[in-house]
Amino acid sequence: MRRPRKSRGDGRPTIADVAARAGVGAITVSRALRNPAQVSATLRALIDEAVRELNYVPDLHARALASTRTDVLAVLVPSLSHTVFTDVLRGIYDGVDGTKLHVQLGNTRFDPQEEERLLAGFVRQKPSAIIVSGVDQTPASRRMLEEAGCPVVQIMDVTDDPIQVVIGFRHREAGRRMTEHLIQQGYRSIAFISGWMSGRSLERLYGYQEALAAAGLSEPCKVHSLSKDELTALASRADSGVPPFLEFSRPSLGREMFRRAKELAPGLDAVFCNNDSLALGVLFECHAQGIRVPEDIGIAGFNDLDFMDACYPSLSSVRTHRYRNGYAAVTAVRQMLQGSYEGPRVVDLGVEVMARQSTLRRGPDRA
Amino acid sequence: MRRPRKSRGDGRPTIADVAARAGVGAITVSRALRNPAQVSATLRALIDEAVRELNYVPDLHARALASTRTDVLAVLVPSLSHTVFTDVLRGIYDGVDGTKLHVQLGNTRFDPQEEERLLAGFVRQKPSAIIVSGVDQTPASRRMLEEAGCPVVQIMDVTDDPIQVVIGFRHREAGRRMTEHLIQQGYRSIAFISGWMSGRSLERLYGYQEALAAAGLSEPCKVHSLSKDELTALASRADSGVPPFLEFSRPSLGREMFRRAKELAPGLDAVFCNNDSLALGVLFECHAQGIRVPEDIGIAGFNDLDFMDACYPSLSSVRTHRYRNGYAAVTAVRQMLQGSYEGPRVVDLGVEVMARQSTLRRGPDRA
DNA sequence: CTGTTAGCGCGTTCAC
DNA sequence: GTGAACGCGCTAACAG
Numbered sequence: 001m002r003r004p005r006k007s008r009g010d011g012r013p014t015i016a017d018v019a020a021r022a023g024v025g026a027i028t029v030s031r032a033l034r035n036p037a038q039v040s041a042t043l044r045a046l047i048d049e050a051v052r053e054l055n056y057v058p059d060l061h062a063r064a065l066a067s068t069r070t071d072v073l074a075v076l077v078p079s080l081s082h083t084v085f086t087d088v089l090r091g092i093y094d095g096v097d098g099t100k101l102h103v104q105l106g107n108t109r110f111d112p113q114e115e116e117r118l119l120a121g122f123v124r125q126k127p128s129a130i131i132v133s134g135v136d137q138t139p140a141s142r143r144m145l146e147e148a149g150c151p152v153v154q155i156m157d158v159t160d161d162p163i164q165v166v167i168g169f170r171h172r173e174a175g176r177r178m179t180e181h182l183i184q185q186g187y188r189s190i191a192f193i194s195g196w197m198s199g200r201s202l203e204r205l206y207g208y209q210e211a212l213a214a215a216g217l218s219e220p221c222k223v224h225s226l227s228k229d230e231l232t233a234l235a236s237r238a239d240s241g242v243p244p245f246l247e248f249s250r251p252s253l254g255r256e257m258f259r260r261a262k263e264l265a266p267g268l269d270a271v272f273c274n275n276d277s278l279a280l281g282v283l284f285e286c287h288a289q290g291i292r293v294p295e296d297i298g299i300a301g302f303n304d305l306d307f308m309d310a311c312y313p314s315l316s317s318v319r320t321h322r323y324r325n326g327y328a329a330v331t332a333v334r335q336m337l338q339g340s341y342e343g344p345r346v347v348d349l350g351v352e353v354m355a356r357q358s359t360l361r362r363g364p365d366r367a
Numbered sequence: 368m369r370r371p372r373k374s375r376g377d378g379r380p381t382i383a384d385v386a387a388r389a390g391v392g393a394i395t396v397s398r399a400l401r402n403p404a405q406v407s408a409t410l411r412a413l414i415d416e417a418v419r420e421l422n423y424v425p426d427l428h429a430r431a432l433a434s435t436r437t438d439v440l441a442v443l444v445p446s447l448s449h450t451v452f453t454d455v456l457r458g459i460y461d462g463v464d465g466t467k468l469h470v471q472l473g474n475t476r477f478d479p480q481e482e483e484r485l486l487a488g489f490v491r492q493k494p495s496a497i498i499v500s501g502v503d504q505t506p507a508s509r510r511m512l513e514e515a516g517c518p519v520v521q522i523m524d525v526t527d528d529p530i531q532v533v534i535g536f537r538h539r540e541a542g543r544r545m546t547e548h549l550i551q552q553g554y555r556s557i558a559f560i561s562g563w564m565s566g567r568s569l570e571r572l573y574g575y576q577e578a579l580a581a582a583g584l585s586e587p588c589k590v591h592s593l594s595k596d597e598l599t600a601l602a603s604r605a606d607s608g609v610p611p612f613l614e615f616s617r618p619s620l621g622r623e624m625f626r627r628a629k630e631l632a633p634g635l636d637a638v639f640c641n642n643d644s645l646a647l648g649v650l651f652e653c654h655a656q657g658i659r660v661p662e663d664i665g666i667a668g669f670n671d672l673d674f675m676d677a678c679y680p681s682l683s684s685v686r687t688h689r690y691r692n693g694y695a696a697v698t699a700v701r702q703m704l705q706g707s708y709e710g711p712r713v714v715d716l717g718v719e720v721m722a723r724q725s726t727l728r729r730g731p732d733r734a
Numbered sequence: 735c736t737g738t739t740a741g742c743g744c745g746t747t748c749a750c
Numbered sequence: 751g752t753g754a755a756c757g758c759g760c761t762a763a764c765a766g
Contacts, residue, residue: 014743025753030745040751057491061437062743064428065758080456086447093447093474102488105472107460121469124424251677277674284679287654307644310618312651381759392737397761407735429759432742 013054021050033058064126073333074122076106076115076132078198082249083305084322085133088155091326092131099334101128110198112138119144126150129333135159135166136199151336153329156322157200158348165336167328167347171200174318174351175207178272178300181316181353183215185361187270187298190217193257193282194224194274195248201274204302208272220265223257224274248274254281255288270298270359276305279315283358299358313357321349380421388417400425431493440700441494443473443485445501445565449616450672451689452500455523458693459498466701468495477565479505486511493517496700502526502533503566518703520696523689524567525715532703534695534714538567541685541718542574545639545667548683548720550582552728554637554665557584560624560649561591561641562615568641571669575639587632590624591641615641621648622655637665637726643672646682650725666725680724688716 019026024043032039032047039047050056064070075092077085089105096103104127106118116138122130123144129151135158137145145152145163154166182190192208194201205224212218254273258281262268273279279301286293293299293313301308304319328347335341355365386393391410399406399414406414417423431437442459444452456472463470471494473485482499486508489497496518502525504512512519512530521533549557559575561568572591579585621640625648629635640646646668653660660666660680668675671686695714702708722732 015745016743026743027745027754028752031752034745038751043752057487059432059743060492061428061431062758063745065426065432065760066743066745068745068758070428080447080453080460081450083448086453089447089474093476103472103474105470107456107470109460120424125427251674255677280674281677284677287679307618307647310622310648310651312654382761383759393759394738394761395736398736401761405735410736426759429742430761432744433759433761435742435762 013056015056015058018047018050018054018056021054022046068126070126070128071100071102072104072122072125072127073101073330074104074106074125074127074130076108076118076122076130078108078110078115078133080105080107084156084303084320087322088133088326091323091328092330093326094323095327095330095334099330101330101334108133112141116141116144123148128337129153131155131329131333133157134200135162135168137163151333151341153332153336155325155329157203158346160346162345165332165341165343165345165347167332167349168325169320169349169351171203172207172210174302174320175204175272176211177207177351177353178302178316178318179208179211180215181355181365182270182272182298182300182359183211183217184365185294185298185359187359187361188217189220189265189267190270190272190298191220191261191265191268192222192224192272192274193254193261193278195250195253195257195278197224197274204274220268221261223261223264249277251277251281251284254278255285256281258282258285268297270300272300272302274302276301276303276308276315276317279317279358280307280311283311283313283315294358294361298361304352304354308354309356311358316356316359317354319352319354321351325349380423382423382425385414385417385421385423388421389413435493437493437495438467438469439471439489439492439494440468440697441471441473441489441492441497443475443482443489443497443499445475445477447472447474451523451670451687454689455500455693458690458695459697460693461690462694462697462701466697468697468701475500479508483508483511490515495704496520498522498696498700500524501567502529502535504530518700518708520699520703522692522696524570525713527713529712532699532708532710532712532714534692534699534716536687536692536716536718538570539574539577541669541687542571542639543578544574544718544720545669545683545685546575546578547582548722548732549637549639549665549667549726550578550584551732552661552665552726554726554728555584556587556632556634557637557639557665558587558628558632558635559589559591559639559641560621560628560645562617562620562624562645564591564641571641587635588628590628590631616644618644618648618651621645622652623648625649625652635664637667639667639669641669643668643670643675643682643684646684646725647674647678650678650680650682661725661728665728671719671721675721676723678725683723683726684721686719686721688718692716 015026015029019029029047032044036044079085108115119141130148131153133156135154152164154162155168157168158170159166192205271282279299282299286297291297299315301315301317304317308315308317382393382396386396396414399411403411446452475482490511498520500523502521519531521529522535524535525537526533559572638649646666649666653664658664666682668682668684671684675682675684699708
């Protein structure tokens with residue numbers, strides 16, 4: 001014989017309790033809570049009061065189970081340790097503010113396998129929408145996204161073949177434009193340095209190579225694609241637990257790679273760093289060696305983190321609109337959810353070359 | 368009359384489908400999935416096969432609803448934009464790796480109200496455990512945590528009165544020890560500069576003041592507690608959406624505040640910055656003004672971010688064990704969940720004064 | 735070790 | 751505009 005479990009195992013009130021207290025049907029309470037307009041003002045008042053008195057809080061799991069929907073906005077980023085992505089996240093969080101949407105974060109740690117796993121986990125929760133970083137998902141991930149049955153927005157990159165909508169910028173163009181700026185400033189032996197290359201980093205490298213080729217210049221040396229072993233060795237820091245992928249943006253790595261580049265190419269006169277932290281390291285190495293910036297060496301970074309313009313000399317970089325990207329993604333998601341999205345499938349937010357002291361050897365570029 | 372909905376509204380297989388395919392009861396499938404030891408090897412094999420063939424994925428909401436439990440580890444941090452917290456998060460993510468626990472992140476944005484809201488949301492989901500940053504929750508938050516009915520671990524600070532377990536370090540002690548180091552190096556006019564003061568920052572300030580008092584020194588000037596208006600003004604940056612609380616760790620702010628401090632206290636010979644970004648700014652301002660470091664001015668930061676030892680001169684800081692803190696919190700949580708936690712209620716991870724070139728005017732401190 | 739039964743709390747039918 | 755049933759997919763409890 002079974003004893004009927006009392007109202008909720010833990011004693012918290014259920015929708016039935018509220019309904020009883022208000023003298024209405026459970027479903028009316030349900031409606032009053034989700035779509036007040038469906039319920040007469042009289043009952044609504046009664047219900048609201050009952051809710052308050054009982055301190056009723058709807059159970060999200062039950063709701064999800066019954067309605068096969070949630071208000072979850074699944075967000076996948078490759079890292080929580082890079083300003084690049086945390087800026088995007090700020091935009092996303094600000095975007096959902098005041099919405100019923102709840103951000104649920106997945107950290108892929110730059111691991112496509114982990115991305116698949118997370119995606120599988122998200123998909124089974126039937127999120128309202130999904131935002132993923134990048135456009136180079138594995139086939140399995142892509143399929144899951146295509147079959148997720150909800151709005152999907154890719155960010156931080158651009159492709160001609162988005163899953164649904166992509167909002168970001170062209171890394172290749174970004175790499176090209178900064179390199180063109182360096183060339184315009186009279187630099188002729190420009191190295192590209194980078195710790196580890198993500199797909200997006202590679203695009204930047206290609207852009208750099210295109211610009212060099214267009215100007216009839218060649219790469220003075222290759223100090224990118226540091227091997228995974230080398231990175232792991234560098235990662236051995238006291239309290240660290242620092243994963244290799246984090247290493248690619250350490251200033252000390254920038255110092256090291258700059259030294260290496262100078263050995264390989266003594267005539268070096270500029271370095272384009274795959275990220276700002278590397279650039280910071282290069283700057284300090286120049287200070288340490290008494291190398292003048294921008295006269296002897298030009299330095300450029302990527303991302304335009306907030307310290308770049310506070311350096312001495314201030315450091316040039318490529319500004320990407322990360323916050324805006326996150327915010328725009330949420331805006332698109334919301335419109336897609338109500339079927340009112342009118343934007344294009346491919347949105348290019350563009351980038352901005354921030355030419356500062358570290359590369360201005362000749363004054364501002366002539367447009 | 369009801370038409371029996373076929374297996375899952377969206378066609379995905381349910382546990383019943385698997386059970387039918389394997390020729391067993393649904394509950395056996397359930398058990399085989401969660402605790403294989405409870406099921407005979409024979410049936411287990413059948414079930415595993417059925418699961419694979421059907422590509423069955425259990426529904427988490429249904430599971431949560433039925434079992435009044437989840438495998439959610441709720442984590443509350445005040446910001447996703449500060450390395451300080453993202454480092455902790457790495458430790459947490461690494462800690463849950465290989466566990467059934469899922470991290471669910473809440474971003475309070477340094478807003479106690481938001482913390483309450485998030486907490487309320489989490490609590491209703493019955494998480495397996497909760498990790499919160501800091502020890503200064505609002506009374507309402509504290510009550511929710513006390514009544515959450517699950518392990519609760521506070522991190523990044525220490526208190527004598529934890530909710531359950533607290534793992535962190537003493538900010539006051541940290542502030543005191545770095546100040547003592549500066550005094551030991553012969554600095555006599557030491558300013559503390561800070562953009563905005565969280566509760567933890569304040570503790571650091573108190574530690575600094577204690578050390579000064581103990582040495583018979585006084586504060587040369589107060590360049591902390593920058594008003595919120597001032598911060599907001601500084602925050603007006605192009606693509607920003609930069610919230611005031613982010614401003615407190617901008618290098619440009621460090622430059623600005625250092626200038627201000629020098630005006631207020633011309634005899635200034637050292638600055639203790641509430642965070643490393645400010646210290647970086649101070650360093651560059653010194654470069655720009657031709658001030659020698661550490662001879663004319665000593666510079667110290669807080670947190671020991673990875674760029675500190677790559678600067679020229681390298682910058683002193685207080686290393687806090689953030690990654691370890693996150694990891695330890697998860698370890699504690701896991702033990703608490705299985706009732707095997709034997710550690711103390713209060714765990715002090717300690718801090719390390721990293722004395723580098725920027726403050727070593729006399730050589731290493733004599734212990 | 736396995737199956738049966740009965741709900742977890744809510745929202746979707748469909749009637750009124 | 752409101753209510754009554756039923757079932758979302760799974761697991762707790764009991765019996766065998």
